[in-house]
Amino acid sequence: MNGRLSRIEKWEVLAERAHFQPAELAALCWISLRHLERFFGQHFEKTPTFWLREIRCGIAKELISRGYSNKAIVAELEFASQSHFCRDFKKVFGRSPQTFAPSPRTHA
Numbered sequence: 001m002n003g004r005l006s007r008i009e010k011w012e013v014l015a016e017r018a019h020f021q022p023a024e025l026a027a028l029c030w031i032s033l034r035h036l037e038r039f040f041g042q043h044f045e046k047t048p049t050f051w052l053r054e055i056r057c058g059i060a061k062e063l064i065s066r067g068y069s070n071k072a073i074v075a076e077l078e079f080a081s082q083s084h085f086c087r088d089f090k091k092v093f094g095r096s097p098q099t100f101a102p103s104p105r106t107h108a
Contacts, residue, residue: 014028
């Protein structure tokens with residue numbers, strides 16, 4: 001079964017299809033959550049939960065740089081709330097989402 005999981009190339013696509021939920025990701029792979037946890041520990045050296053958080057917050061960072069609001073990101077990436085989004089984002093990047101927002105242009 002590890003061989004089948006090792007052949008998956010587009011984990012990020014699966015992560016989005018699973019709504020960034022470890023149990024849903026395991027179900028999409030037709031394995032148990034515990035098996036997914038063991039696989040991630042061996043191949044990614046992190047838990048599926050942390051890996052999914054990194055992927056989700058990386059997408060959020062890209063959306064922020066394009067001018068999306070926190071509220072729009074929460075809706076787009078299905079975070080439970082804005083505070084949940086900000087807390088997860090800070091765990092991944094060590095800074096709040098607003099620090100990655102584009103600077104407003106000033107007119108002279």
